[in-house]
Amino acid sequence: MENVNFDELLQEYRSIWNNRKLNAEGNTSKEILMEAIKRELLDENTHPRVRKGIYEKYFTASKRIIQSVLSQETKLLLLDLHLKVLKDINKE
Structure with missing residues (x-):
């Protein structure tokens, strides 16, 4: 995940x-x-x-x-981030 432009x-x-809605106060794009x-994975935007x-x-x-019009590279980066967050949640 080096050299990723999170912006x-x-x-x-x-x-x-x-x-x-994304809370952006004082946080980096990565955060x-x-x-x-x-x-999203914890479904906190739903009742x-x-x-x-x-x-x-x-x-x-x-x-x-996968079904979006994003570039293949962007899709892979987002899928990788989702997997990383999923693993982090499972560790908690």
């Missing part, structure tokens, strides 16, 4: 999750992106009674990324 990657992420992915499991959310996010 651009965050913009690409926003382009496929266009109505997603904002990682937190957004974590919230607690209708939340889906983490693996179902991972599958849904992966499918959305």
